[in-house]
Amino acid sequence: MQNNSSRNGSLMGPLFIYFILAMLIFMSISQLNTTSVTEISYTNLVNLINQNQIISLQLDTSGLINAKAKNGQIFQSYAPTLLYDQAYLRALANDGVKVEYVRNSGTSWWFTIFIYMLPLVIMMVFWFWMFRKAGTGEGIPGSNYRSSPAKKYDTRRNKITFNDVAGIDEVKEELEDIVEFLKDPKDFSALGAKMPKGVLLSGPPGTGKTLVARAVAGEAGVPFYFMSGSDFVELFVGVGAARVRDLFKEARENSPSIIFIDELDAVGRQRGAGLGGGNDEREQTLNALLVEMDGFDPREGIVVMAATNRPDILDKALLRPGRFDKKIFLDVPDLKAREEIIKIHLKGKRISNDLDISSLAKSTPGFVGADLENMVNEAALLAARDDRDFISNDDFQEAIERVIVGPSRKSRKISEKERKIVTYHELGHAVLGYLLPYADPVHKITIVPRGQAALGYTMQLPTEDRFLITEPEIKDKIVGMLGGRAAEEIIFNEITTGAGNDLKRVTELVREMVAQMGMSEKIGPIAWGEEEGEIFLGREITRMKNFSQETAREIDSEIKNFILNSYEKAKKLLLANKEKLDLLAIYLYNKENISGKEFYKMMKMDLEDLKNYVYNDKEVTQTEIFTSYA
Known part of the structure; x- marks a missing residue:
């Protein structure tokens, strides 16, 4: 890649050519338009x-x-x-x-032909000149297609170090050697050590792969060239491979340096899977990348870092030793990591003195770094909207719900009957969440519409990070997800479309239990349904079942029986607690929200105390949800 001054050069040459072309075209038109x-x-x-x-x-x-x-x-x-x-x-x-x-x-015939052909000849000469100059990096501004469009990240102006990255202590340790090598490659060369040519960062979206790469560049204080995998491939043939060569050329001229390719799977998918075979433009770009990574001297001080969400579809030649030697996985942060990430994002923000960061981290299981950053920003926006001087706990709780479900939509008007159905539906989930011993604790119940389609929801959050789930826990989770539909049938003697998503999730989970995890006595400890097939366009889309039709019928029958038995269990538990369910429905219908702490308090009351608690609340004005409590 060339710098801006060498790329643009003097504009007198191109301007002069533009002037000549314009004059010739004008003369041709004037002759034709007589x-x-x-x-x-x-x-x-x-x-x-x-x-x-x-x-x-x-x-x-x-x-x-x-x-x-x-x-x-x-x-x-x-x-x-x-x-x-x-x-x-x-x-x-x-x-x-x-x-x-x-x-x-x-006018002679040859002059007439010349006049008519002149514009076409001019355009052909112009485009030939432009593409030829573009290939050498000396073309007109904006026509340099073959030059690398990589952005050079200035580590001195926007310096990011490992202090700005939290919750990935193991990753930092893995990258310390890379930083030391970039600072002084001679120390490693003197010992005969070879540093990895490439570092592949993989993990779910939002876990901080790009941030980690910038932190490495900031720690080492070296040039950082950032480019997306999709930037290599363009309309014109050969552009991607030329850009790869140009990128590595500039990195060598400014070594030690870091080349970072984001979304590597856009250009690094497995070869031989495209429609164009070996002539596919993307494959030619990948070939050039493989050659450059295998060809440059490790003593040049160049480290190639790449990020991807799909390492499983990358070409095997990219992953072999000598190219991407070091592979680092950035997982979803655990409880301790989330707490550290929240502290990073709270820097420079005015928060209330009673903010419990540990409790906040417990309320965000499954959140990645990007989600936590968004949550803190949403809380700050809510505080600014109310013109307050600090961010409160309520702001953070509202921000969590916004990230998970979406903003509340109090303006959405629903009928009284639908509101009652939503009330019982959500309480069906919540009551079973209290009664089932292995269910996740209820954090909040609300019938306020949120997001695009949620008319209400029950938030259940685990008390700790879990990496293994037992069979009883999965079974209780399935019964709990069926609680909304069971409550609708018990109370209204009819069912609605509100349980459609619950049934879909239940079916997927039960199928995985029966066919993949071996949690069925009838099917046995066998993993059925393994995906097999030809790889097409870098991904498996041809799926074949490695079991017979008879086995498929047995699996389907077992899934059906398991779901029906779980549904009957959900109805049985709710019928046994129908009186409390009705009282809770009156309370939730009027209050719209019940916190997890208050819900557990109400569930522990006996029936008479619960009735007094509900009717003595000043906000409970509409009590005619059921005639039994009119």
Whole structure:
């Protein structure tokens, strides 16, 4: 890659060429856009002359006659020179008609062809010159397609170090050697050590792969070239491979340096899987990348870092030793890591003194770094919207719900019947979450619509990070997810579409239990349904079942029986606690929100105390949800 001054160069050359091209095109157009000429017979021409319509005549020695009418129209006719009556012409001249003789004024055929072909020739020459210059990096500004569009990240202006990255202590340790190598490659070379040529960062979206790469560049204080995998491939053939070579060329000129390729899977997918075979432009780009990574001397001080969410579809040649030697996985942060990440994002923000960061981290299981950053920013926006001087706990709780479900939509008007259905649906989940021993604790129940489709929701959060889930825990989770539909059927003796997503999740989970995890006595400890097939476009889309139709029927039957038994269990538990369910429904219908702490307090009350608690609340004004409590 060349710097800006060498790329742009002097503009006088291109401007001069533009001027010449514009003049030639203008001259061509002026020749083509002359006044139209109408050919007429000699007899008609004489009639026009007799009618005093002609003001000038131009007589060619070849017999061609050009006559100009008073309205500016040009008429063309032909007559042998022998027919030119000199007395008649002198009479015309005396009557004011201009008569002149010219020598062979007709345009030759080759000149006509040249005039018509000139614009096409000019355009062909122009495009040939532009692409040839673009290949050498000396073309006009904006036409340098083959040069690398990588952005050079200035580590001195926007310096990010490992202090700005939290929750990845193991990753930092893995990258310390890379930093030391970039600071002083000679120390490693003197010992005969070879540093990894490439570092592949993989993990779910939002875990901080790009941030880690910038932190490495900031720690080492070296140039950082950032480029996306999709930036290599363009419309024109060979552009991607040329950009790869150009990128590595500039990195060598500014070594030690870091080349970072984001979304590597866009260009590094497995070869031989595209429609174009070996001639596929993406594969040619990948070949160039493989050659550059295998060809440069490790003593040059260049480290290639790449990030991807799909390491499983990358070409095996990229992952072999000598290219991406070091592979680092950035997982979803655990409880301790989330707490450290939240502290990083809280820097420079005014928060309330009673903010419990540990509790906040416990309320965000499954959040990645990007989610936590978004949560803190949402909380700050909520505080600013209310014109407060600090961010409160309530702001963070609202921000968590916004990230998970979406903003509340209190303006959405739903009918009274639908609101009652939503109330019982959510309480069906919550009550089972309390009764089932292995269910996740209930954190909040609400019937306030949120996001695109949620008319209400029950938030259940685990008390700790879990990496293994037992069979009883999965079974209780399935029963709990069926609680909403069970409550609708028990109370209203009908079901709605509100449980559609619950049923979909339950079916997927049960199928995985039966066919993949071996949690079925009838099917046994066998993993059925392994995906097999040809790789097409870098991903498996041909799926084959490695079991017979009879086994498929047994699996389907077992899934059906498991879900139906779980549904009956959910109905049985809710029927046994119907009185409390009704009282909780009255309370939630009026209050709209119940915190997890208050919900557990109410569930522990006996029926009489719970009835007093509900009816003594001043906000509970509508009690005619059921006639039994009118």
